Amino acid sequence: MQLTVLSLFPDLIEQVIDASITGRARAAGLFRLKTIQIRDFAVNRYGKVDDACYGGGTGMLMMAEPVYQAWLAARAETPDQPVRTIFLSPRGQLFSQEKAQELAASTRPLVFLCGHYEGIDQRVLDEIVDEELSIGDYVLTGGELAACVVIDALLRLVPGVLPDEDAYTRESHMDGLLEYPQYTRPAVWHDRHVPDVLLSGHQAKIERWQASQAALETLRRRPDLARKRPLSEAEWADLLTIRREEQKQGEKP
Numbered sequence: 366m367q368l369t370v371l372s373l374f375p376d377l378i379e380q381v382i383d384a385s386i387t388g389r390a391r392a393a394g395l396f397r398l399k400t401i402q403i404r405d406f407a408v409n410r411y412g413k414v415d416d417a418c419y420g421g422g423t424g425m426l427m428m429a430e431p432v433y434q435a436w437l438a439a440r441a442e443t444p445d446q447p448v449r450t451i452f453l454s455p456r457g458q459l460f461s462q463e464k465a466q467e468l469a470a471s472t473r474p475l476v477f478l479c480g481h482y483e484g485i486d487q488r489v490l491d492e493i494v495d496e497e498l499s500i501g502d503y504v505l506t507g508g509e510l511a512a513c514v515v516i517d518a519l520l521r522l523v524p525g526v527l528p529d530e531d532a533y534t535r536e537s538h539m540d541g542l543l544e545y546p547q548y549t550r551p552a553v554w555h556d557r558h559v560p561d562v563l564l565s566g567h568q569a570k571i572e573r574w575q576a577s578q579a580a581l582e583t584l585r586r587r588p589d590l591a592r593k594r595p596l597s598e599a600e601w602a603d604l605l606t607i608r609r610e611e612q613k614q615g616e617k618p
């Protein structure tokens with residue numbers, strides 16, 4: 366997997382991706398990341414990459430040509446393969462786990478374009494961008510943090526990046542539900558007990574409990590997700606049985 370990021374702050378991307386799990390995966394050669402400094406393609410020797418907006422307004426806009434030249438350099442990294450160019454912007458389609466899966470499976474090299482200041486001249490966006498992604502309905506100072514979020518979410522789906530495939534197939538959002546609560550030692554902490562079923566050693570019971578907790582947490586916390594991923598009859602039946610058992614034992618009202 367080849368990832369290239371075009372940015373005025375490439376160090377920010379390098380530092381985030383080189384930390385922890387993604388850093389180890391990069392060192393192990395599980396993906397290639399290249400960052401390109403857009404300022405290296407400035408229109409003058411003072412490093413000019415932005416200018417005032419036509420039509421007035423206060424902010425500065427990134428100029429088309431430096432961005433285009435940086436993109437040509439990114440494209441030259443993989444001359445035999447057409448790139449897929451993603452612009453991070455609050456106007457984009459909302460990023461999701463589904464999109465992370467789609468990008469992780471992409472056969473085309475991915476190029477991420479990060480804007481700064483008031484944005485980027487629309488003409489270069491029209492020329493090079495395949496899709497726009499937003500990481501949420503709020504505005505950041507630039508696209509770098511958004512690019513890191515997207516890259517982190519997709520990299521952990523690349524085989525080998527996480528040590529155990531189970532780690533990403535059984536967690537929040539992977540099958541449209543949130544993750545069930547998890548516990549580690551000690552079995553009692555501050556008078557709070559790990560649910561008995563998890564100490565029972567009865568694997569089938571444990572899995573039924575975990576599945577029903579995932580359903581319950583999704584219904585409680587994110588009814589919007591629950592509407593998109595309705596529970597099957599069997600899941601409802603398990604959930605109700607387990608809730609009844611819990612209530613009998615006087616746990617969680």
Ligand code: ADE
Pocket residue numbers: 453454455498499500501502503504505506507508511
């Ligand atoms: N750039 C600025 N805000 C952003 C957002 N919410 N998502 C993606 N890129 C952005």
